[in-house]
Amino acid sequence: MSAKVMDAHGRWRSVTVAFRVSPEEDSQIETLVRLSGLTKQDYILNRLLNRDVVVQGNPRVYKALRDQLAAVLVELQRIEAGGSISDELTDIIRMIAVIMGGMKEERK
Numbered sequence: 001m002s003a004k005v006m007d008a009h010g011r012w013r014s015v016t017v018a019f020r021v022s023p024e025e026d027s028q029i030e031t032l033v034r035l036s037g038l039t040k041q042d043y044i045l046n047r048l049l050n051r052d053v054v055v056q057g058n059p060r061v062y063k064a065l066r067d068q069l070a071a072v073l074v075e076l077q078r079i080e081a082g083g084s085i086s087d088e089l090t091d092i093i094r095m096i097a098v099i100m101g102g103m104k105e106e107r108k
Helices: 023-036 040-048 059-080 087-107
Strands: none
Touching (some): 023 059
């Protein structure tokens, strides 16, 4: 049985919810979690409950963005050489664009 944990609203979190994903889905979820700067639990809860995922800029998010942009560059070079673009790459590029757009708005 999992340990009880109280959330920010004073509710006890004592129920465990689990589901299976493919290795590719797990990789995509992990990437999105790293880019969000949230814990996996908070990220998944926000997405499941249709809440906005607000990225808080910090060095860990910056490093995740840098690493992911490097991986996107490699994929784009592969595509330029005649490969095809995957749905996962499209989703990651979209998420990076949203994060970067949000950073741009905060500077104003």
